[in-house]
Amino acid sequence: MLQSPWSRIGMRNLGRNPKRTILTALGLAIGFFTSVVMVGWTQGLMNEMVDNATGLVGGQIEIHDAEFRPERSLYDTIGGRDGIDVDQVLAQVSDDDRIIAVAPRVYAGGLLSSGDSTVAGMLMGVDPEREVALSRFLDDLTAGRLPQPGRNELVVGTEMARQLESDIGDELVLVASGADGSMGNDLFTLVGTYRTGLVEIDSAFAVLPLEDLQALVVLDESRIHEIAVSTQDPWLAEEVAAAIAATLEGEALGTEVVPWSELNPAIVEYTALVDVFYYVIIVIVFGLAIFGVANTMLMATYERRREFAVMLAIGATPGGVVKSVLYEAAAMGLFSLALGVAITWPVMVWWHNAPPDLTGLVGDIEMMGSVVSLTMQVEYDMGFTTMVAVALMLTSLGSALYPAFRASRVPPADTLSGL
Secondary structure (H helix, E strand, C coil): CCCCHHHHHHHHHHCCCHHHHHHHHHHHHHHHHHHHHHHHHHHHHHHHHHHHHHHCCCCCEEEEECCCCCCCCCCCCEECCCCCCHHHHHHHHHCCCCEEEEEEEEEEEEEEEECCEEEEEEEEEECHHHHHHHCCCCCCCCEECCCCCCCCEEEEEHHHHHHHCCCCCCEEEEEEECCCCCEEEEEEEEEEEECCCCHHHHCCEEEEEHHHHHHHCCCCCCEECEEEEEECCHHHHHHHHHHHHHHHCCCCCCEEEEEHHHHCHHHHHHHHHHHHHHHHHHHHHHHHHHHHHHHHHHHHHHHCHHHHHHHHHCCCCHHHHHHHHHHHHHHHHHHHHHHHHHHHHHHHHHHHHCCCECHHHHCCEEECCEEECCECCCCCCHHHHHHHHHHHHHHHHHHHHHHHHHHHCCCHHHHHHCC
8 A cells, every 4th residue: 555656645745744744643642642541541440440349248249049139038048958058059169260259148137236325237147267358348447356256256337336336345235036036136246347438338237257147046057148259350240150050050949140230230331321431532532633633634735736736737537636635644644643652551551550549639439339449540441442543543534535525626727827
């Protein structure tokens, strides 16, 4: 392509007015930079939101009884004499390299009392060692330590501790309905507090060892409510959930394997909306750029109308004139793209590896049931970057169509005679 006379003429014309060429290319390059960085930052924000929403407490996948959702009844369990072997399932699921951790859980609604203060909350029974590997809300306790099995110990959120007016070492009375119809109650020692930044979690969840909660609600030790699963990448959850379901098929009748996308569809809809926003960015940025480039190309072709007249007079076809202008636009696009990559790539690498953190200025932000830190973390999205590069080239070529048509319609005789 670059060996044709029209391509050589087009590339040569870029050097006629270097300042104008550089300014036009810089405008397109800044459009490329703006689109790629803005979407990269948005993608980073979305990834953090999804990661926090799925990794903070819930996990990316839940394995539970098919009747467990949405009521989450105390009686809808898996395991037991006629159910699945929980230990075997934990071992099977852990064999998948895409899975980071698995943890069994038991839930029960109950009342917690300290002195004259009483609050209603969700009692969450966990295996402390497995839970820390799976979720993050117990990683950095604001005070104290994790509860130990068999000691009647628990941790609560900072907001619940405030409502109970309790501190580390205080005794709390727990009351909950038992699976056998009785009313379970016992004394538990507060040994730690956690803080997620989400009031609905910090004020509602009390965490205690799995076997202690099973004893409190008279639930057989082989019966649990769910197995939570954490994957390496939240976006792999649907694929991994399907693989787990296939593995358990026939062994766990009435068991449901659910990815986070079903548990939290609002986030899925929000990410789909953001994906549409990416296209809006391209249209706005390059929609504005096309007018500036078209203006530059019109000016450039107007200044060379006598040259076009000579070309037509000595036998060039209108199509050849159009080709020379379009080759010039293509060369402008390639130069702009190279300049845009040269500007964008170092900034993307720096922001990806050492993002500035603005959390200290504005604090954490709650979004879609997730806590998001305001950092300038950007993620690489090669698919979108390629799309922006194509949009840049199309903008450059599209803005040259009308100037190319005008150049091919120059009347040779009138133009050369000065009319």
